[in-house]
Amino acid sequence: MSFSIHGLAVARGIAIGRAVLVASSRVDVAHYFIDVQQVSAEIKRLALARDAVNAELQALHDNLPKDSPPELEAILEVHLMLLQDEMLAEGVTHWIKDRLYNAEWALTSQLDVVTRQFDEMEDAYLRERKGDLEQVVERILRHMKGAAQMPPLTAQRRHTGTLQQDLLLEDQMDVPLVLVAHDLSPADMLQFKQSVFTGFVTDVGGKTSHTAIVARSLDIPAVVGARTASQLVRQDDWIIIDGDAGVVLVNPSPIILAEYGFKQRQAEVERERLSRLKHTPAVTIDGHKVELLANIEMPEDAAAALRVGSVGVGLFRSEFLFMGRIDNLPDEEEQYLAYRKAVDGMKGLPVTIRTVDIGADKPLDRSHKDEDHLNPALGLRAIRWSLADPDMFLTQLRAILRSAAHGQVHLLIPMLAHVQEIQQTLALLEKAKKQLDVRGDRYGPLKIGAMIEIPAAALMVKTFLRYFDFLSIGTNDLIQYTLAIDRADELVAHLYDPLHPAVLRLVADTIAESNAQGKSVSVCGEMAGDPTLTRLLLGLGLRSFSMHPTQVLAVKQEVLRADVKRLVPWAQAVLASDNPGEAILL
Numbered sequence: 001m002s003f004s005i006h007g008l009a010v011a012r013g014i015a016i017g018r019a020v021l022v023a024s025s026r027v028d029v030a031h032y033f034i035d036v037q038q039v040s041a042e043i044k045r046l047a048l049a050r051d052a053v054n055a056e057l058q059a060l061h062d063n064l065p066k067d068s069p070p071e072l073e074a075i076l077e078v079h080l081m082l083l084q085d086e087m088l089a090e091g092v093t094h095w096i097k098d099r100l101y102n103a104e105w106a107l108t109s110q111l112d113v114v115t116r117q118f119d120e121m122e123d124a125y126l127r128e129r130k131g132d133l134e135q136v137v138e139r140i141l142r143h144m145k146g147a148a149q150m151p152p153l154t155a156q157r158r159h160t161g162t163l164q165q166d167l168l169l170e171d172q173m174d175v176p177l178v179l180v181a182h183d184l185s186p187a188d189m190l191q192f193k194q195s196v197f198t199g200f201v202t203d204v205g206g207k208t209s210h211t212a213i214v215a216r217s218l219d220i221p222a223v224v225g226a227r228t229a230s231q232l233v234r235q236d237d238w239i240i241i242d243g244d245a246g247v248v249l250v251n252p253s254p255i256i257l258a259e260y261g262f263k264q265r266q267a268e269v270e271r272e273r274l275s276r277l278k279h280t281p282a283v284t285i286d287g288h289k290v291e292l293l294a295n296i297e298m299p300e301d302a303a304a305a306l307r308v309g310s311v312g313v314g315l316f317r318s319e320f321l322f323m324g325r326i327d328n329l330p331d332e333e334e335q336y337l338a339y340r341k342a343v344d345g346m347k348g349l350p351v352t353i354r355t356v357d358i359g360a361d362k363p364l365d366r367s368h369k370d371e372d373h374l375n376p377a378l379g380l381r382a383i384r385w386s387l388a389d390p391d392m393f394l395t396q397l398r399a400i401l402r403s404a405a406h407g408q409v410h411l412l413i414p415m416l417a418h419v420q421e422i423q424q425t426l427a428l429l430e431k432a433k434k435q436l437d438v439r440g441d442r443y444g445p446l447k448i449g450a451m452i453e454i455p456a457a458a459l460m461v462k463t464f465l466r467y468f469d470f471l472s473i474g475t476n477d478l479i480q481y482t483l484a485i486d487r488a489d490e491l492v493a494h495l496y497d498p499l500h501p502a503v504l505r506l507v508a509d510t511i512a513e514s515n516a517q518g519k520s521v522s523v524c525g526e527m528a529g530d531p532t533l534t535r536l537l538l539g540l541g542l543r544s545f546s547m548h549p550t551q552v553l554a555v556k557q558e559v560l561r562a563d564v565k566r567l568v569p570w571a572q573a574v575l576a577s578d579n580p581g582e583a584i585l586l
Contacts, residue, residue: 005227010216197220306345
């Protein structure tokens with residue numbers, strides 16, 4: 001029977017192959033009370049299991065194949081860090097000592113407490129780290145139960161006969177495989193490193209889940225958040241993954257299979273053609289130079305940025321250093337080494353480091369962890385969070401300043417809305433410089449920029465430009481705040497519209513005013529990486545785009561085909577339209 005499953009498109013392309021199911025690795029947990037005299041033994045049993053998992057993950061990390069993507073190494077490091085999270089460890093001890101829960105019950109109880117905090121996070125990347133914590137806890141539980149650490153395949157691949165679909169492939173022995181699972185941890189992925197998988201489908205996950213990150217780094221089509229895919233798909237079913245549309249087709253007809261096979265071959269030809277553009281300067285037909293930058297999550301992503309010919313990093317998110325570190329924030333040296341690694345990795349090209357963008361969903365200290373933050377998106381987040389803890393902020397600023405001694409570094413401040421915030425930030429930056437001077441530490445010059453992601457900031461763009469060297473428009477949050485829509489809420493996600501007239505007006509006015517004052521302005525949200533919007537943004541005057549590395553070449557192709565002098569009147573017509581979504585098609 002043919003049917004389709006819809007999920008989130010996280011890695012573009014088309015994959016066709018036979019389904020290989022990974023059995024759910026959820027561990028049944030026993031729940032029972034222990035005696036007081038058993039408390040020490042129970043805590044020790046848990047510690048031994050955690051140490052065993054730590055050793056196992058460290059071994060995987062240390063023995064990664066040389067051709068493994070850098071993202072995989074970084075993600076394993078995150079899992080190792082989560083293993084040492086004090087909030088998790090101390091919370092479990094509380095359940096064992098005070099409630100007399102057995103270790104497994106205590107561990108899952110504390111997991112529930114921590115994951116609820118993750119669910120409240122506004123930042124999508126941080127919110128989806130909940131899945132990483134769940135994977136780490138699951139590995140501990142499997143060790144305590146003595147279960148195998150890698151999820152077993154539900155069945156061996158089998159061929160009970162030749163189907164019509166098989167006849168469309170020249171060699172049945174080389175039928176490609178599509179991995180279908182409830183979820184996949186980076187460590188679990190290593191189980192399949194000797195096999196060639198053409199795509200991934202998971203029940204859970206989001207656009208910034210680690211399955212998605214690894215799929216993009218490997219340039220493998222993937223659909224995540226496909227709900228019950230692992231229950232509906234059977235072993236050896238024919239699968240088509242449409243990574244552009246976020247659709248999974250199960251047991252398609254021969255006609256559909258042939259159609260997607262043709263699309264897949266065309267896409268491969270297109271990918272090969274795009275790869276030849278790597279060293280081609282991004283210049284429009286009428287001679288306008290365009291800057292194509294990469295967004296990166298971790299220092300190791302610099303390699304991916306260079307592979308596609310990015311001319312710098314337009315957004316280096318620093319949140320990975322703070323994740324899961326509520327009671328153990330990264331010190332200056334740890335941050336400095338991470339920032340310098342990215343700077344060195346870009347080999348002299350500019351790197352824009354955004355100060356930490358977390359907040360009410362990630363309490364500053366344990367005394368606030370139980371506060372009821374009704375709406376983290378409107379609470380103490382990003383620069384508000386940083387200014388509320390000057391010592392923490394100064395630590396990050398000193399680390400960024402020191403990294404600037406080794407290359408071109410730009411400093412980007414998120415979520416600004418008030419002049420007072422700007423003045424306080426600049427004052428703290430000067431204080432950080434003086435602290436380094438007193439210590440005799442070397443640091444470099446910084447260009448300082450502001451994120452335009454709150455409507456108030458866009459409306460005050462003239463004021464902002466008096467204080468900053470450049471602006472970066474964060475369209476993801478700008479759309480969310482302008483339209484009062486939580487893009488993670490499935491009930492209203494369909495109203496999240498980058499082409500809403502109000503959104504376009506804010507973007508256009510910010511670009512126009514920046515250009516008028518001779519200041520650099522870029523777009524670093526999803527709009528920048530969408531090739532269907534490249535011509536519109538060029539027509540509105542944008543000359544700097546920052547996006548995921550996998551999107552750079554497709555956007556460059558649109559730039560090379562663009563004639564700005566013809567796009568300007570068209571873009572103004574779209575801007576003036578009541579329905580830009582329709583006008584852009586004209």
